[in-house]
Amino acid sequence: MREIALVYLDRSGGLQKFVHDCKKYHDSKQSYAVYRFIISINPSDIAELDATLGNYILHKPVQAAQIFQSVCFIAIKTLSLIEQLQTEAQVSILLKPTHLPPFPGYTLSLSAFPFNYTSQRFYMSEGIVIAMGTVTKYTQGARFLCTEDTCPLSQGRFRYIRVHLPGATESATVRSDFVCTLCSSPLQEDMKFRVLGDKQIVEMTDAKALNALKGYANDQSHFRIQTFTVFLR
Ligand SMILES: [Zn+2]
Incomplete structure (x- = not known):
């Protein structure tokens, strides 16, 4: 899968961005505990290239990031991109999907029951921000x-x-x-x-909460808007 990850990075322009990011670290001459790279991933493109890797990114993103970590580390070492970097563990990869498949399984809605969000993977969530913390x-x-x-x-x-x-x-x-x-x-x-x-905490409520405000304005029944906390990193 590493080879395919490299092919994808090359074709999508991700490799060029990665080399550019490496250059910034290299030129800074500063040594860090970890070097962080954000890689944009188009899930459909990658699934077309290799279904297994595409599936891995969508359903096991933490492990998929490790594949990219390994590829990036090899690239850094073979091309001497960052002199200061010593071990693979210092390469931190953040995979950011450009979009997710438009299926219900990829939508996280806290108004739906039962919750089945046990796997650590990507979900889309739509809601209303009702409070924001400082950065x-x-x-x-x-x-x-x-x-x-x-x-x-x-x-x-x-x-x-x-x-x-x-x-x-x-x-x-x-x-x-x-x-x-x-x-x-x-x-x-x-x-x-x-x-x-940087980290910011945002309080959100499901978009469906608006329906409650619309329909029951004159109703005597009480309702409560449940919020959920989102960490932006
Ligand atoms: Zn010791």
Whole structure:
């Protein structure tokens, strides 16, 4: 599937954008815990190229991102795109579908029951924003080092990397109770490598909530508008 991912990137212009993004990192001469790349994916185009990979992107996006991570890492190393980058774990890929298939299975509506949104995949959701928080920072990636001076993992390596995954809370990404697998000493974050991103929390309510306001204005019955929280990252 890696080969197909590469073919897709090449054909869709994604590879060109990726090389351009790499150049920005390379030219900055700065070293980061993780290097983040956003890759636009057209699900129909990729399904036409290879149905298995298309299906993977739609239904197992986290694993699909790993395929692209591997492809991008190989590209960075073979073409020496980012001198500072050391390990594959430092490559963070965010797949962004341009659209989703127009089927009910890809629509998330909280007014529909029962809920069956157990799989971690892409959904479309339409609603009304009723409140917005301010933009805050979250950790996209961090590097940890062993606190034991004599341990080889106490210095400049990128062995212990924490990368934010979709749905993860801040405390899941960075914690203070990690231990070194080599010597069991506690790990400490190397703060200068931390990569921060923007996050905004939005309160939304389903578009169908408007119907309730329309139809029952004179009705004595009470209704409550249930909102759901959306994290924009
Ligand atoms: Zn250690």
